[in-house]
Amino acid sequence: MSKETELVRNKAKELLEDGDVELVVGYEEGTYPSRTTPLFADTLEKAERLIWNPFCVNSLPKLLSKGHFEDKLAVFVKGCDSRTVIRLLQDNQLDRDEVIVLGIPCNGNVDLDKIKDKVDITTIIEVEVTNNGVNVKTEGSTEELSREEALYDKCLDCRFPNPVIADEVIGNEVSELPKNKNKDDEVASLANKSVAEKNEFWEAHFERCLRCYACRNACSACTCRDCLFDRDERSTWLAKGKTLSDNEAFHITRAFHVAGRCVDCGECERVCPVGIPVQKLNRKISLDMDNLFGIGEIATSEDDIDNPPPLGTFLTEDPEEFM
Amino acid sequence: MSKNPLRPYPATITEVRDESVGIKTFKVVLDDEEMMKDFNQEPGQCAQLSIMGVGEAMISITSPRTRSEYLEFSIAAVGKLTDVIHELEEGDKIALRGPLGSSFPYQKMQGKDLVFIAGGIGLAPLRSLINFVFDNREDYGHVDIIYGARSPKHLCFKEELFETWPSIDDVDLYLTVDGTDEDDNWDGRTGYVPDYLKDVDPDPEGRITVTCGPPIMIKFVLEALQDMGFEDEQIITTLELNMKCGIGKCGRCNIGNKYICLDGPVFDLTEIKELPIDKEL
Amino acid sequence: MSTKAIDKNKLSELLNSLLFKQTLIAPVEAEEDILLFKNVESADQVVLDYQNTITPVKDWFFSQTEELFEFKNKITELEINDLPATDGEYILFGARPCDLKSVELLDLVFDEDGEFSDSFYKEKRDRTTIIGLSCSEPGAYCFCNSLDGLSPTATCNADIMLTEMDGDYLVEVLTDKGEKLVSDNSSYFSDKYSEEDKETRTEEIVSNMKLTVDVDDIEAIMQKEDVYLSDYWQELSLKCLGCAVCTYICPTCHCYDIRDYSRGNAGIRYRCWDSCMFNDFTEAAGDHNPRPTRRERVRQRFMHKLRFFDERYGDTGCVGCGRCLEKCPVNLDITRVISDVKELA
Numbered sequence: 020m021s022k023e024t025e026l027v028r029n030k031a032k033e034l035l036e037d038g039d040v041e042l043v044v045g046y047e048e049g050t051y052p053s054r055t056t057p058l059f060a061d062t063l064e065k066a067e068r069l070i071w072n073p074f075c076v077n078s079l080p081k082l083l084s085k086g087h088f089e090d091k092l093a094v095f096v097k098g099c100d101s102r103t104v105i106r107l108l109q110d111n112q113l114d115r116d117e118v119i120v121l122g123i124p125c126n127g128n129v130d131l132d133k134i135k136d137k138v139d140i141t142t143i144i145e146v147e148v149t150n151n152g153v154n155v156k157t158e159g160s161t162e163e164l165s166r167e168e169a170l171y172d173k174c175l176d177c178r179f180p181n182p183v184i185a186d187e188v189i190g191n192e193v194s195e196l197p198k199n200k201n202k203d204d205e206v207a208s209l210a211n212k213s214v215a216e217k218n219e220f221w222e223a224h225f226e227r228c229l230r231c232y233a234c235r236n237a238c239s240a241c242t243c244r245d246c247l248f249d250r251d252e253r254s255t256w257l258a259k260g261k262t263l264s265d266n267e268a269f270h271i272t273r274a275f276h277v278a279g280r281c282v283d284c285g286e287c288e289r290v291c292p293v294g295i296p297v298q299k300l301n302r303k304i305s306l307d308m309d310n311l312f313g314i315g316e317i318a319t320s321e322d323d324i325d326n327p328p329p330l331g332t333f334l335t336e337d338p339e340e341f342m
Numbered sequence: 343m344s345k346n347p348l349r350p351y352p353a354t355i356t357e358v359r360d361e362s363v364g365i366k367t368f369k370v371v372l373d374d375e376e377m378m379k380d381f382n383q384e385p386g387q388c389a390q391l392s393i394m395g396v397g398e399a400m401i402s403i404t405s406p407r408t409r410s411e412y413l414e415f416s417i418a419a420v421g422k423l424t425d426v427i428h429e430l431e432e433g434d435k436i437a438l439r440g441p442l443g444s445s446f447p448y449q450k451m452q453g454k455d456l457v458f459i460a461g462g463i464g465l466a467p468l469r470s471l472i473n474f475v476f477d478n479r480e481d482y483g484h485v486d487i488i489y490g491a492r493s494p495k496h497l498c499f500k501e502e503l504f505e506t507w508p509s510i511d512d513v514d515l516y517l518t519v520d521g522t523d524e525d526d527n528w529d530g531r532t533g534y535v536p537d538y539l540k541d542v543d544p545d546p547e548g549r550i551t552v553t554c555g556p557p558i559m560i561k562f563v564l565e566a567l568q569d570m571g572f573e574d575e576q577i578i579t580t581l582e583l584n585m586k587c588g589i590g591k592c593g594r595c596n597i598g599n600k601y602i603c604l605d606g607p608v609f610d611l612t613e614i615k616e617l618p619i620d621k622e623l
Numbered sequence: 624m625s626t627k628a629i630d631k632n633k634l635s636e637l638l639n640s641l642l643f644k645q646t647l648i649a650p651v652e653a654e655e656d657i658l659l660f661k662n663v664e665s666a667d668q669v670v671l672d673y674q675n676t677i678t679p680v681k682d683w684f685f686s687q688t689e690e691l692f693e694f695k696n697k698i699t700e701l702e703i704n705d706l707p708a709t710d711g712e713y714i715l716f717g718a719r720p721c722d723l724k725s726v727e728l729l730d731l732v733f734d735e736d737g738e739f740s741d742s743f744y745k746e747k748r749d750r751t752t753i754i755g756l757s758c759s760e761p762g763a764y765c766f767c768n769s770l771d772g773l774s775p776t777a778t779c780n781a782d783i784m785l786t787e788m789d790g791d792y793l794v795e796v797l798t799d800k801g802e803k804l805v806s807d808n809s810s811y812f813s814d815k816y817s818e819e820d821k822e823t824r825t826e827e828i829v830s831n832m833k834l835t836v837d838v839d840d841i842e843a844i845m846q847k848e849d850v851y852l853s854d855y856w857q858e859l860s861l862k863c864l865g866c867a868v869c870t871y872i873c874p875t876c877h878c879y880d881i882r883d884y885s886r887g888n889a890g891i892r893y894r895c896w897d898s899c900m901f902n903d904f905t906e907a908a909g910d911h912n913p914r915p916t917r918r919e920r921v922r923q924r925f926m927h928k929l930r931f932f933d934e935r936y937g938d939t940g941c942v943g944c945g946r947c948l949e950k951c952p953v954n955l956d957i958t959r960v961i962s963d964v965k966e967l968a
């Protein structure tokens with residue numbers, strides 16, 4: 020059992036035993052030790068199944084935003100997930116007094132799709148992620164991979180490895196992570212292409228979109244209970260059918276809807292079954308917003324809870340009547 | 343290529359009647375004469391009515407096969423499509439496919455006494471069976487019709503209720519309303535259908551009951567009938583779910599191993615009890 | 624019917640020659656690691672060593688969006704016309720055994736000879752020759768071998784089945800359609816292998832399967848009222864995002880919606896995939912919903928796959944392709960559900 024797993028289990032058991040919470044939300048082993056799945060532990064027995072490792076990739080706070088939970092609960096968060104907590108608090112999707120945020124500093128998450136050609140993912144026993152690289156231990160051997168080879172792209176230029184909100188931090192704070200990549204450069208170079216090239220790029224991707232809405236449902240910014248894409252029977256401009264133009268309409272609309280609310284968690288891109296680089300689009304809009312209105316990164320500290328993003332805010336004294 | 347099962351056919355509305363509050367009855371004739379002649383619906387079956395560009399809905403055919411020159415549908419305006427249908431007038435076009443779904447077991451009912459229990463627009467599906475029975479009067483025994491609506495204005499098929507059906511041999515009609523307005527001039531019974539059923543207290547011996555109405559009414563009627571000693575096979579009702587294809591493929595109306603659009607809407611209580619349904623539903 | 628062989632380099636020649644007369648649908652790499660079935664223009668595009676495509680072959684027979692008919696309408700005039708029927712001949716190449724099996728199951732839903740046989744599906748089925756391709760290397764999430772009559776080399780309803788051997792493919796010719804294709808192109812094939820060779824190869828491949836699950840009695844267990852009403856479904860549903868990944872990429876899911884596109888006085892009615900995991904799938908007028916929460920929706924998916932489908936059509940509704948557990952954003956795993964449910968009973 021890894022040290023982190025032990026800490027996570029002990030913390031969960033302590034909170035449940037002391038009656039501080041009714042439910043602890045973390046991860047357990049999924050199909051394989053290298054594939055995790057969220058676990059809602061409401062008993063000590065279930066808390067024994069909790070784990071913590073570099074495969075704990077889902078953003079858990081999003082699972083809590085449905086208003087399904089009446090009891091007090093605790094949730095484990097990585098740095099990126101902690102921004103989702105702030106985001107959800109901004110939208111009143113979580114009740115601050117009812118959630119204990121347990122932060123765990125993070126060195127980066129391993130992308131199984133990236134490593135599956137190099138190691139047999141079904142036999143992975145343990146993985147260690149450091150600033151210098153990623154050691155993957157399998158039943159037969161140990162594979163040393165670079166961070167670029169093994170980690171999710173979003174982790175390669177992570178700026179928030181430590182939780183920005185937490186009632187308690189478990190494990191040691193991570194000092195600055197290496198910048199293996201600059202995602203924003205990629206976005207900029209795509210933006211600098213000709214209109215025709217950009218069109219070709221996005222059409223090839225959007226054409227594949229299944230409209231499964233996993234990107235929306237996993238999104239930290241999408242918190243509408245009644246989403247307009249579910250209401251397309253009443254709408255005349257976006258059809259449910261999968262055609263390029265409807266797929267484009269879906270993506271462009273969604274990109275605008277998350278403008279100023281996207282926390283760059285990358286969940287949309289991770290969950291997309293057909294590999295559409297959704298996050299590039301959202302990031303472009305975030306960067307534009309920064310250029311145009313000086314809106315930097317949102318949801319980066321507790322102060323932001325009561326200071327929601329401008330495009331996500333409505334004031335009755337707004338000069339613009341229409342909005 | 344085999345026949346496109348999802349394609350409807352043009353039809354013309356030949357008459358529109360205000361049935362009751364928010365409910366209109368449409369008389370519809372398929373434009374293709376052969377098709378109209380061969381339509382041959384069984385009592386209780388449905389058709390898919392569509393307005394192009396708006397959508398399609400599964401609606402019970404309220405006229406019996408024995409009157410084969412037309413089809414009648416009684417429709418409540420409850421959504422986008424039915425609102426549009428309510429705007430239609432005589433001579434306007436509508437599209438139609440069917441007949442779809444199961445029918446009332448009218449053969450099994452032959453020689454039996456019958457009790458029809460309906461609430462509100464729930465009389466529409468039963469009306470096709472009732473008129474079918476009356477068009478073959480000698481095949482069936484005594485008929486009781488217990489029917490209620492929110493108020494006198496909400497009663498459907500008033501001409502049949504007050505004139506046609508009472509004049510038929512061996513028929514008893516029991517009408518009730520939940521409440522009245524001052525201008526209603528109602529001297530009949532006030533109260534709910536399940537209570538009236540208990541007062542009428544039909545003898546289960548040699549009887550079959552058919553029930554249709556709002557879910558809450560059906561629930562209490564089914565309970566009452568079982569208390570009176572009716573066996574599950576003697577209790578027939580209809581189920582309603584959101585539907586799309588109407589032919590058991592799109593999966594929308596699936597409950598257990600049944601598709602309500604294809605295997606239903608008519609079920610007896612034995613079949614319903616076999617369906618996996620959460621107790622509270 | 625008969626067993627033959629084809630050399631690896633001859634296979635692409637064969638595909639190229641077939642392309643002249645017929646439309647070829649085969650696995651291609653649309654993007655790095657993103658394999659999809661698509662119309663191909665040249666055999667070079669066809670990927671042979673893939674583990675499984677992301678979207679299943681159902682997308683060919685039952686397209687995500689299918690136009691049903693066109694209409695012209697004014698209030699007092701209405702014209703409805705079928706769209707021109709396809710008259711092509713197709714070859715579906717490279718379908719894996721799990722997907723072959725799924726087509727057998729979809730046949731039960733769409734292609735029955737009854738009154739409501741789905742003309743769109745049937746037309747494509749009748750016009751398509753299926754060349755299946757055994758898996759040489761089962762993927763990490765594949766569990767076909769745990770299901771009755773399925774394995775990484777099962778022929779199911781293929782017309783022709785290829786199994787990779789050393790340097791060539793073992794070819795099983797299984798139907799009249801397959802026989803015709805082989806005899807029309809006999810120069811590509813040789814006689815080399817026997818049924819025993821296939822069996823030996825199958826054993827070799829099966830020994831590489833990573834994931835197994837015991838599905839014995841699962842239908843009977845799912846039929847228990849305790850299981851249906853169990854809190855398990857509520858617990859399971861907590862992590863589900865309510866998206867449609869699992870159902871859209873499932874080779875046996877067949878649910879669809881029907882919608883209209885219309886502009887002015889004309890338009891088209893089409894159908895498109897829909898999913899029991901969406902909250903508005905069963906929502907009726909007046910906001911009444913027989914499956915109001917994720918608990919009922921998650922339960923419906925597994926009940927339908929493992930019980931209802933079997934009750935109605937006599938076969939399990941899951942073919943063990945592993946797609947849903949691999950691609951589900953939260954790894955909600957049907958093999959885990961099967962073993963958990965067995966514990967419940």
Ligand code: SF4
Nearest residue numbers: 228229231232234291
């Ligand atoms: S997750 Fe991917 S396929 Fe699904 S709707 Fe989003 S972009 Fe499209």
Ligand code: SF4
Nearest residue numbers: 863864866868869951
């Ligand atoms: S793919 Fe996973 S998260 Fe999405 S609906 Fe299916 S089970 Fe739920």
Ligand code: SF4
Nearest residue numbers: 873941942944945947
């Ligand atoms: S349920 Fe999952 S494993 Fe089974 S056939 Fe569907 S996608 Fe494949």
Ligand code: SF4
Nearest residue numbers: 876877878899924927
């Ligand atoms: S009901 Fe759900 S699981 Fe069954 S076929 Fe339809 S979408 Fe798939």
Ligand code: SF4
Nearest residue numbers: 721758761765767944
């Ligand atoms: S499930 Fe079986 S048949 Fe399907 S891809 Fe995997 S190994 Fe091949």
Ligand code: FES
Nearest residue numbers: 586588592593603
């Ligand atoms: S409405 Fe499509 S299956 Fe019943």
